[in-house]
Amino acid sequence: MIHFLEFFILVPIIGFAVSILIPRQQEDLISWGAFTAVGLHLLVATVFVGYWFFQGHPTLNLREIVLYESADYSFFLDFYFDGITATYLIVGAILTFLVTIYSRYYMHRESGYKRFFNTILLFYMGYMIAIFSGNLETLFVGWEILGISSFLLIAFYRDRYLPVKNAVKVFSIYRIGDVGLILAMWMSHHLWHENITFLKLSNADLVHSHLQSHTLIGVFISLMILLSAAAKSAQLPFSSWLPRAMEGPTPSSAIFYGSLSVHLGAFLMLRTYPFWEEQISVKIFIILMGLTTSVITTGIARVQSSVKSQIAYASIAQIGLIFIEIALGLETIALVHFAGNAFLRTYQLLVSPSVVSYLIREQFYNFQPRPETIEKSFPQRMAYSIYLMCLKEWNLDSLMYRYLWNPLKMVGRKLEFITLKRVFTVGVPAYLVGLFVVYNREVLPASIESYFPYVFSTIALILVLKAFTERIVARLSWMLVIMNHFWIALAISFNERFSFNEVHIYLSGVAISGILGFEVLRWLRSHEGSIDLDQFHGHSYRHPIFALTFLIACLGVSGFPITPTFVGEDLIFSHIHEDQPMLALFVALSFIIDGLAIIRMYARVFLGPHAKSVYEMAYRSS
Numbered sequence: 001m002i003h004f005l006e007f008f009i010l011v012p013i014i015g016f017a018v019s020i021l022i023p024r025q026q027e028d029l030i031s032w033g034a035f036t037a038v039g040l041h042l043l044v045a046t047v048f049v050g051y052w053f054f055q056g057h058p059t060l061n062l063r064e065i066v067l068y069e070s071a072d073y074s075f076f077l078d079f080y081f082d083g084i085t086a087t088y089l090i091v092g093a094i095l096t097f098l099v100t101i102y103s104r105y106y107m108h109r110e111s112g113y114k115r116f117f118n119t120i121l122l123f124y125m126g127y128m129i130a131i132f133s134g135n136l137e138t139l140f141v142g143w144e145i146l147g148i149s150s151f152l153l154i155a156f157y158r159d160r161y162l163p164v165k166n167a168v169k170v171f172s173i174y175r176i177g178d179v180g181l182i183l184a185m186w187m188s189h190h191l192w193h194e195n196i197t198f199l200k201l202s203n204a205d206l207v208h209s210h211l212q213s214h215t216l217i218g219v220f221i222s223l224m225i226l227l228s229a230a231a232k233s234a235q236l237p238f239s240s241w242l243p244r245a246m247e248g249p250t251p252s253s254a255i256f257y258g259s260l261s262v263h264l265g266a267f268l269m270l271r272t273y274p275f276w277e278e279q280i281s282v283k284i285f286i287i288l289m290g291l292t293t294s295v296i297t298t299g300i301a302r303v304q305s306s307v308k309s310q311i312a313y314a315s316i317a318q319i320g321l322i323f324i325e326i327a328l329g330l331e332t333i334a335l336v337h338f339a340g341n342a343f344l345r346t347y348q349l350l351v352s353p354s355v356v357s358y359l360i361r362e363q364f365y366n367f368q369p370r371p372e373t374i375e376k377s378f379p380q381r382m383a384y385s386i387y388l389m390c391l392k393e394w395n396l397d398s399l400m401y402r403y404l405w406n407p408l409k410m411v412g413r414k415l416e417f418i419t420l421k422r423v424f425t426v427g428v429p430a431y432l433v434g435l436f437v438v439y440n441r442e443v444l445p446a447s448i449e450s451y452f453p454y455v456f457s458t459i460a461l462i463l464v465l466k467a468f469t470e471r472i473v474a475r476l477s478w479m480l481v482i483m484n485h486f487w488i489a490l491a492i493s494f495n496e497r498f499s500f501n502e503v504h505i506y507l508s509g510v511a512i513s514g515i516l517g518f519e520v521l522r523w524l525r526s527h528e529g530s531i532d533l534d535q536f537h538g539h540s541y542r543h544p545i546f547a548l549t550f551l552i553a554c555l556g557v558s559g560f561p562i563t564p565t566f567v568g569e570d571l572i573f574s575h576i577h578e579d580q581p582m583l584a585l586f587v588a589l590s591f592i593i594d595g596l597a598i599i600r601m602y603a604r605v606f607l608g609p610h611a612k613s614v615y616e617m618a619y620r621s622s
Helices: 002-021 027-054 083-106 113-131 136-154 161-192 204-211 215-232 241-247 250-259 261-271 280-301 307-327 331-358 360-365 380-391 393-413 420-439 452-469 474-495 500-528 544-557 565-574 581-606
Strands: 060-069 074-081
Touching: 002 027, 002 060, 002 074, 002 113, 027 083, 027 113, 060 565, 074 083, 074 136, 074 565, 083 113, 083 250, 083 261, 083 331, 113 136, 113 250, 113 261, 136 161, 136 241, 136 250, 136 261, 136 565, 161 215, 161 241, 161 565, 161 581, 204 215, 215 261, 215 280, 241 250, 241 307, 250 261, 250 307, 250 331, 261 307, 261 331, 280 307, 280 380, 280 393, 307 331, 380 393, 393 452, 420 452, 420 474, 452 474, 452 581, 474 500, 474 544, 474 565, 474 581, 500 544, 500 565, 544 581, 565 581
Parallel strands: none
Antiparallel strands: 060 074
């Protein structure tokens, strides 16, 4: 039975691979391929879960592939199956199957028909890896796949401005969640001195013995896990991204943001519950966050003029209640609540276009307000104030810009002295000097060497801040992102004496992807003229192959699990000590911002309305 877990991972991977090979003109073949893969998966999942249940529902754990192993570190893929996985498996398989059937007709004759089904299968693959994960590292593989498939589906109508703009917004929030997981893995390595599995994490005695003398470390790990879960499940203060994600096709909105992807934050909290169940302060914080989210988003949902936005905020409110149930230890209720909310929101989103068209006459001519509402018991000034705040969505977008993105942009604008010429004439020689010193450490006094990790990580952060705010030269932004990775590797090399093979693993994917991406930008610059980052150029319209190539290069540079850089990022963090929070913060910020800079670059150069289009384009949503 345990080796059957591999089937649930392999089928979506094979389905995705086959779908890529089918010509885009073959609509029936594309849809039938996706339909067959997901249908087979659902059939086998139903039989397997039934057999597993009647066998006494044992907990299954399969250590599958060791990607890297050294004397004190092991990065391996681990698969795990219990009641939580079974619930998410059945709900996910049924809903994906239904949405696949629905999409066969809904997406008929869309120019991106093949691209849509490819991305749905990519999402399903990431979802299966995430829910079957047996440790944080395996979960992170699925987590990253879900993030990029979300971006691609929101920006599905890539010749329009608003879907692309909102896709970048959503990806920026996802990136925060990604780094929360990285920091949780970093500190977990120092707490457990191993790659801890969820099976070991369910051992209460083991967890208690480790946390008894490391209380603050336990709280830090729990808060980082909560940060990732809140970002993925659109809990406060990240709630505003979910309605923006509805720019994609209705089927993808249903499967992603109504049912499955948006509930993965709750899955993460359920899976890690044995770790933080005795941390009362964390549980109180989760309850307060869930309650506040539910109250505020319920009010916002009630004043929305868009049916999709209304459903999105209503779903966020229910997920807030699920977080409360998890914190109270009500696992079964939380799983039932997840299944009910997922089915309901999928149904609502799939029928929403029809409901709006059927009821439009009644909506405008036969509307009657409710005779009694709770708002009538409020003082009039309070009721009006709450109404206005909900109408403005509590300024959640503005708060994120004011306190997070705008300060980063302000710092980046102070770095105008960094140019492409100076990167090559000053930055590269300076790096080579640092590289010489790291291989010849005897030339340095020991008292100075301890400061180098902080100095070099600061340089890396400065470079990537400039890359994030660069609005003119795309090649400069790309080079700065590449150099950011090299300076981080140099900083960690001074932090601890270890095998440089680990640095080579980290930089190998960055170097190859960096050269590939730079060549694409150079070719595009020579053939299209301007590719400045002050507007959307939409070059995927004329150069789809180069757009795909550059996207693959972006994924390789940002540590997506297609290059050794994915393992390398975890290796880099394993050499940051637990008493170096500032160094960990600088490296984590670099990883957040370099992902944003890269995806912003890809969106500006290849997505959006084509630069040479003669048609007008809306630049503001309703």
